[in-house]
Amino acid sequence: MDTFGLVQAGACPFRGRGRAADRYATAFFTKKAELAELVCDEWVVLSERHRVIDPDEEVEGVDREFTELEPAARARWSMDVVAEVVSRVRKHEYDRVVVFADRPMRNALKERGGLLSRVAAAGAETVEPLAGIGGRERQERWLDEQLEIRTGDGEPADADLEADLGEAG
Template sequence: MVSLGLVQAGPEPARTWTPAAEAYDTEFFRLKREFARRSYDEWLVLSAAHGLVEPDEVIERDEVDFADVKPAEGARWAMETVSELAALVRRNEFEEVAVLASRPVRETLVERGGLESRMAAAGARTVEPLAGLGDEDRQRNWLAEQLEIRRDAGE
């Protein structure tokens, strides 16, 4: 199964132009990034300012935090992002799209962008590995445990 992971950008962007994979310097972003690298065939950064970003794409510092986005802007962002994602899924024949993002971001993508139905129409199922795990601390712990299991298994 060809899979794609989406990793939500962190709230603390780098100070200068830098590759997206290195642009957000928080433990939570690093854990999600490493989990995506080990778990999916490809992965992208999911940014409130830049939308879908290739990990090696050099981006400028952004001050946009998902928590600060107004509902109308969030709806527009979700529709544009999901449209771009649907085209990418079709083009690359991804069968699974995993969203490693906060609950508000996942809900915006699903409710405002039609994520699940549009991915299904494009031929992919949507999974949310962090859904139902509770707060960020629990999600961080789960990611760390999953990465440890993969390291122990030699992946």
């Protein structure tokens, strides 16, 4: 099953230009990115300023969070992001889109961008591994557990996320 990951970035803790994965490298983002690297065939960064960007793309740092956008701007952002995601799903024939994002971003993508129906129409399912886990601290613990399963205990790096999601969701 070919999988496409969406990893939410927060406010950029670093100034200047640099690789997107490095500019957004908070501890929380890094955990999500590491898991996406292990369970997805390709993954991208979702940011307030840059929308959908490849992890190796050069970007300028920014210090705003997604939740700081006005409602109309969130709606436009969501529609643009979902259009890009659907385009990539169709182009690469992904079977699954895994969204590593917090509730406000997931809800905007679903309610304003039509993520679930548009991804389904493109032939893929949407998985939200962080949904239903609780706050950020619990999500970080879950991410730590998933990373340990895949890297620390000799388990294969492509351990089935879907099986783990049954326990998380």
